[in-house]
Amino acid sequence: MAINQEAYKELELIVGKRWISQDIAERECYRSIMAESSAHSGPYDGETPLPGAVILPGSTEEVQAIVKICNKYDIHFKACSTFWSVMGFIGDDDSLQIDMKRMKKMEFHERDQYVIVEPYCIGAVVQVEAMKRGFNVNMAGVGCSSSTLAGASSWVAFGPSSCFMGVASENFLAVEWVLPNGDLLRTGTLGSGGDWFCGEGPGPSVRAILRGAQGTAGSFGVCTRLAVRLHPWPGPTCLPTYGTVPAYKLVPTWNLKTYTLNFPDWDGYANTINFLSQNQDIAYLGHRQYNMWGRYIKLAMIKLLIEPGGQLADLPKYMADPFIKEQTEKCRIDLQVVIVGMTKRDLEWKEKAIDEILRRVGGWKNEFMLQPEVHDWVLLYLLRLGHKNLNYTLCSSYEGSGGLSNNVFVTSKVMEEYHELREEFDKTHNGLAATGGDSEMGALSTLGGGGITGYEFFQWFDRHDRESVKGCCDFIQNYSQKLCDKYGFGADMGNWNMTARHPDTGYYYTQDEQNAMFVNSPQPGLQIYQYLVKKAFNPLDLCGSYYRTLDPEYWEANHK
């Protein structure tokens, strides 16, 4: 329903005139180009709908009051903090876009190893403050410019350090959450008038409704504060850098090291992942990071990026460099690790353990990546995840596809087939940047302690070029998904959100459309229970279709 003047006035009373707007120019700023970010619904040529108003609350009380007004006037709403992805934008005409950027306080509880964050505390700031206190946070793959709370509450939020530090679901302690009906839920110890150190229980954990494998992508009310677990950081309290913008490097520190491990075959790669998972404390961070630029150009890209004046036009020159050429060939199958010594003895043991793994799998450390300037640049990149702008440098945009199996032994068996698929595609299509077939990147683990890998194949395209956008969609739909189907891997990552909103218009799906999509799901109970939970906590269905639901009555009458 459109936001009428009566409702608008009531919203204005909550936040004051300065923090609400129906100005068309401001509302236009809150639309997302569907090809602008990796939305996991393929890049499409459209924009998300125009909001009816934009509001910026400054406190939990204001958020709760806003949500109550939305319930009173049947206004659809969605909150977002750092707007990395299409997921944070509204999906109905005239909805209320809640921008959380005024709420950015954080509170450290070092003794109990957590920090309470508000929505606009971005990873970079949380990490800087944590490091001053001898701690670190798991930086989600989305990078340090995004909201820590949003990653934890609203999407998946694993990252390169998840093997050591866990994934968002595991680091998520007590939470304060305005439910879609306006109720304020405080989980675990917090709800009992205590501290934030435990978000579970009492009894069956109500937090189950707030996030599962994924967060609710803004489709289940508004998370206003969250306690996130902290992890040990024995490095400097402030990361000292050298070099010139934008090619900063980390000043070497005795107990921080990074290596790019290379393997003769995929078995060696998979076994190394397994060793690091079974001995969870060796790798502080593990990621196949730079392969995202493609098998053929990754080291040349690093070479130009560590030069302050590096240009894309320099790529051919670097690719022709004999040393880079040789090392790139040796770096075909690779994994970056960071090891961190809690003590000198600990560092020595970890160094030996890495060498022992390489001995057992026949691997080696890449020499190009051992060069001091490269090492120091890579270390800063991986520890901070502050280079996410580089996801847009090569071609202006990208979409993550593939995903394959979360079992590294299965994925590693099909990696070359995927590589060849892309190479074949590039022979007949111009839509994607031909960077080397294998552009797979991903984390050592998407669960604390290892056991599950998470990969995405970066498909580089130009969002300003319709043919390029179409080419990316073509590859995902007609090539990548088919490979996933062939091996029973489920939805290609580029299709994960295809059931959440219309890819071409950005509109949410109606319940009827969702019913038709999910009626013959392998396990319809998943969407049926989500429907029942939505009915209980979001009876007016105000927050959109990222929360996938199936009406049980429709299922009873129509399933095959």
Next chain:
Amino acid sequence: MEGIKAKLKAIFGAANVSDDPKVLAGYASDKSFAKTIAPAYVVKASNADQVEALVKFANEAKLPLIPVSSGAPHYRGDTVPSVAGAVIVDLSGMKKIISINSLHRMAVIEPGVTYGEFQEALAKEGMHLAYTLAPRSTKSVLASVMDCEPRLNAMHGWSYTEPFRCVEVTWGDGRRMYTGDAANGGPVGSLEKQFTEEKWQVSPLGPMMLDFYRLLTQSQGTMGIVTWASIRCELAHQAHDCFFLAANEEKDLLNFVWDVNHVRFSEEMFIMNKAEVANLMGKDAAEIAALKTALPAWIVFVGVGGRELLPKERCEQQAADIGEIAQKNGLTLLRSVGGISATNFYKKAISVSPAEKYWKETQKGAFQDIFFLSKIDDTAMFIDKMNALAAAAGYPVSDIGVYVQPIHMGTAYHVEFTLPYDPENKKETALVKDLFIKASEALAAAGAYYARPHGPWARIQLNKDAMNTKSLMKLKGIFDPNGIMNPGKISI
């Protein structure tokens, strides 16, 4: 009632349905202070199809169901009916260890598999389950992990719910479901087919936005009946070493524990008072009494271990570093205390305890536990409070066993008080019963958090948070709309 019995027999077979008063009496009470109420029937389930059929029938007949996985004796009252006419669903006969995969460190087990059985099977594959403190031999692994019993190693507790992963569950409304990885792509519902496709039910999450498995944690059978679960295991140690540290006050050990936690060293670490150490190690009451005089007031136990990569070197490195942390805190690593070697203590702490002579009963024949979660720096306050309450009630403070276990990588601390008593002594039994209730309330008022709200703790804890309780009741209404699953538990 005969119609009910006939239906139960049709589902389970006549031999697996009983209304024999002697059999019913075995489930009418336990060793807690829960009120005695006999069930109407006991059924012994052997597969998920039976369980699903039973839950559907129970919804039609409005029959209360109480799932029981562990063998007797029980201690927490959660398997004792709170209402008349209940059917005990005894799952202890479901003992299949469906798979063990050492490459992925995962196992899938049925609810009747006990700690002794599981650890023995894992040992053959070079693995072990993260240890709980000397569980009784009849304890169901699945019941234990679903109840989030603390593990000795906080450092591997990335998740609060570890090592509990995926499940096959029949919810209270009769719908059978699979959760997490077990429902994520591929052949849902067939473990065999999933194994063929190299899916090992690793991630517990979702698989979508609703975290189904979390609704089963700490639930005391009030949401549904789990018929298998996947469990995360650890590779066995190739080398292991262990030590004690001793102090006169618990608070003098806390900085050491925090410092070790903070650098992620140790394989096992926890704090105990001398009464708890003596209870665990003493063969009889006399030996327990003797040990109490010989032991220091408080100890930390810390173990270090190495797995397949340079195990001996790992042990030596961590032992040396932990030794330095100890020194910094004015403490020393000790190989033994009060005549007990750390190695022998470790063996006892990770072994199952015979059900017929459970270690907590050695001293006086019975005990009552009070356990809850705390912040690290509040543990000393709770210990002082418990001691004061006991002293005021006339209970001997020196008998109270105290066990403090960091969990979830040290963000929370499990605090457990054990009050031994003589069940033949009516006066002492009444005293402990009264102290149990009063202390539980007083500790809650001081901030103790009963995340696992057994018995009276449900009332105490749920009353503190109306919104959480209201939300929980809504969820209960969705997954168990007729309220047939263990009614009376986790309610106000």
